Amino acid sequence: MLSKAKLKYIRSLEMKKNRKAEQAFVAEGPKVVGDLQGHFTCRLLIATAEWMNENPAFVADEKCMVTTEELTRASFLQHPQEVLAVFSYKEEGCNPLVAADELCIALDDVQDPGNLGTIIRLADWFGIRHIFCSQATADCYNPKVVQATMGALARVKIHYTDLVGLTALLAGNGIPVYGTFLDGEDIYDKQLSANGLIVMGNEGNGISQAVSKQVSQRLYIPNYPKGVETSESLNVATATAIICAEFRRKMRE
Amino acid sequence: MLSKAKLKYIRSLEMKKNRKAEQAFVAEGPKVVGDLQGHFTCRLLIATAEWMNENPAFVADEKCMVTTEELTRASFLQHPQEVLAVFSYKEEGCNPLVAADELCIALDDVQDPGNLGTIIRLADWFGIRHIFCSQATADCYNPKVVQATMGALARVKIHYTDLVGLTALLAGNGIPVYGTFLDGEDIYDKQLSANGLIVMGNEGNGISQAVSKQVSQRLYIPNYPKGVETSESLNVATATAIICAEFRRKMRE
Numbered sequence: 001m002l003s004k005a006k007l008k009y010i011r012s013l014e015m016k017k018n019r020k021a022e023q024a025f026v027a028e029g030p031k032v033v034g035d036l037q038g039h040f041t042c043r044l045l046i047a048t049a050e051w052m053n054e055n056p057a058f059v060a061d062e063k064c065m066v067t068t069e070e071l072t073r074a075s076f077l078q079h080p081q082e083v084l085a086v087f088s089y090k091e092e093g094c095n096p097l098v099a100a101d102e103l104c105i106a107l108d109d110v111q112d113p114g115n116l117g118t119i120i121r122l123a124d125w126f127g128i129r130h131i132f133c134s135q136a137t138a139d140c141y142n143p144k145v146v147q148a149t150m151g152a153l154a155r156v157k158i159h160y161t162d163l164v165g166l167t168a169l170l171a172g173n174g175i176p177v178y179g180t181f182l183d184g185e186d187i188y189d190k191q192l193s194a195n196g197l198i199v200m201g202n203e204g205n206g207i208s209q210a211v212s213k214q215v216s217q218r219l220y221i222p223n224y225p226k227g228v229e230t231s232e233s234l235n236v237a238t239a240t241a242i243i244c245a246e247f248r249r250k251m252r253e
Numbered sequence: 254m255l256s257k258a259k260l261k262y263i264r265s266l267e268m269k270k271n272r273k274a275e276q277a278f279v280a281e282g283p284k285v286v287g288d289l290q291g292h293f294t295c296r297l298l299i300a301t302a303e304w305m306n307e308n309p310a311f312v313a314d315e316k317c318m319v320t321t322e323e324l325t326r327a328s329f330l331q332h333p334q335e336v337l338a339v340f341s342y343k344e345e346g347c348n349p350l351v352a353a354d355e356l357c358i359a360l361d362d363v364q365d366p367g368n369l370g371t372i373i374r375l376a377d378w379f380g381i382r383h384i385f386c387s388q389a390t391a392d393c394y395n396p397k398v399v400q401a402t403m404g405a406l407a408r409v410k411i412h413y414t415d416l417v418g419l420t421a422l423l424a425g426n427g428i429p430v431y432g433t434f435l436d437g438e439d440i441y442d443k444q445l446s447a448n449g450l451i452v453m454g455n456e457g458n459g460i461s462q463a464v465s466k467q468v469s470q471r472l473y474i475p476n477y478p479k480g481v482e483t484s485e486s487l488n489v490a491t492a493t494a495i496i497c498a499e500f501r502r503k504m505r506e
Binding site for chain 1: 367371374375377378379380401403404405408441474475476477478481482483484485486487488490491492493494495498499501502504505
């Protein structure tokens, strides 16, 4: 049975300030919960009898068998899925100079949780292990973000930081800082490196002016055919996908 | 002033059956409404005095100046934006053999409105003029889809149809039918044509079995580096973006 206190605790984690105070977040469904297992400590697990029976070895500080009705009350999903877990997280620091050795992403105020989750998932696909986010970027532990990552949070580390300082540090150390602009250079004509930082901007406003100044490599995804009337821009997650794919394709050449 | 009848009419268009009965949909904000102008007949426009004054030439069967409070009541957005329009649409037939001459997309039960809107927007970017959707795919006139297209509905035509029949027809006529599968061929190693159909599948289940049988060209987006543990798949909109970008890149070679 799900106690009122536990229900209240889970529901409280919808809000960022509570997640931050508790250093905890909610993940749902067999796929996402299963993927995060072992990468984060599970503080509380609630699941149907069926799921519990099928997953006896799942390690959690506390487990609670619930009915579908109880799960529905606790869930943040429109269609709750058998299991919901509260995981602990730690805010680990990361030296941004890691970008000297490998490709990283920076997000400058990406605000839509779906976009952030999708970007974390594709970073995982393309072997990008670190995403640096401006403080105004959506919270990666927001339940909507966690679900959109489809478990990629197990492998991709997210760091919230001051992007102006970070990009200035990298630029000062001669590490390439890439950004996408409507007047940038065609990504297919440009040399792309195996290291450095790819900065992606806010959904409406793109990359902020202060961060733009630190971008040494201005990129552009060409539309097709050239010169015809088209959408003004691409959605930030799809643009990130095309750019990451092209970086990785060039590494095979 | 916004009458109760008009408010009720606008709000009724949240539901697909009402949109279908009325052959009408809602678009919001200066950017999206502006882009759709001229491409669809505007039946009703409601806007703030400021927007009305700045856009005196906007053609609509009926215009109604409203307060911000009235706009908020009518709007489907979390942050309503100055103007909301009801546009008429026509269900136009389209001969699927258009795919003999140009690249088209088919969506096999894509269910998330954000994904559908994002795909319409990127189709526009890559000069793809026709998207064929299975009947179970999200409705392109859903307010969430319309907003996510960012105006691309002005140029990209969406056709709801039986995809099994459509893909069989194309395959029977020797027109390439592409699909993405985890056991497909690397998109970077494969020849891609300037015509044909790219089929993208449902968020959870991929391409249905019946449609899969008609796919003559099985594609795969390689992850990086090869062979490491990663996410099982990419989000459907980001996968579509990478594939369309690669088709268009190969056309430049």
